């Protein structure tokens with residue numbers, strides 16, 4: 001393991017990662033974005049009870065800048081200049097911005113631009129960490145990076161080690177390294193792989209604070225191991241069971257767990273899908289492989305919650 005974690009003093013890492021002295025007890029109500037300072041990441045898990053009553057989400061753009069722009073434009077969340085036009089909504093991107101597709105840097109840059117635009121419109125853009133990002137910080141020349149973002153960095157004359165150390169001139173590395181591992185928005189918990197292992201938000205904050213203070217950081221098993229929040233697949237057992245994800249959601253205090261990372265989780269790889277019991281929502285549509293349009297999740301929390309998936313042609317399908 002080399003890169004960001006080992007190269008920087010831990011105090012700097014915690015600042016870069018936005019960790020407070022007592023991460024388990026921080027709250028982030030009504031705050032967000034890097035300008036809010038160290039407390040806003042609340043020990044790697046954010047919590048927001050936004051007044052805005054609309055949530056949009058997708059995951060795993062994987063360097064597919066054109067597909068991502070098309071999808072966001074089709075629902076008028078960005079305009080033809082790729083400027084935020086969604087108004088005061090909350091948007092969550094559940095990780096894996098990089099690798100596979102050829103335009104990881106453009107994906108990062110667009111999301112970095114949209115973040116303050118969303119805030120200025122009274123909305124919020126929350127970009128979460130995926131396993132591809134964590135693996136890059138743990139080892140910027142890992143196999144996924146070597147066949148992915150490292151090629152692009154080479155073309156741009158950017159040293160992968162420098163980006164992973166948060167030392168690149170554009171500040172992309174530090175921004176990417178400070179993405180939270182999960183976020184609760186109202187009764188929804190979002191993360192890349194979804195496995196919280198029946199922990200509460202407070203327990204998760206303690207777990208990741210430990211992983212980054214005395215553990216192996218991005219390379220820690222609790223961050224990137226086979227059973228982790230970023231990497232685990234099928235952690236809910238049989239997705240058709242009434243029990244699927246139920247105890248996990250209860251421990252988090254939410255009604256729904258939303259995740260990416262596993263396009264084939266419930267069968268249809270190119271669609272947003274929901275488990276039979278209505279608790280688990282799968283976002284990943286395998287857009288990174290190209291030739292797939294992708295879908296958005298749209299949730300309305302005005303009164304009784306409603307959710308639908310939204311396709312590129314604007315057609316929708318009700319989830320509940």
Ligand SMILES: [Mn+2]
Pocket residue numbers: 096130131132192260261262
């Ligand atoms: Mn993934």
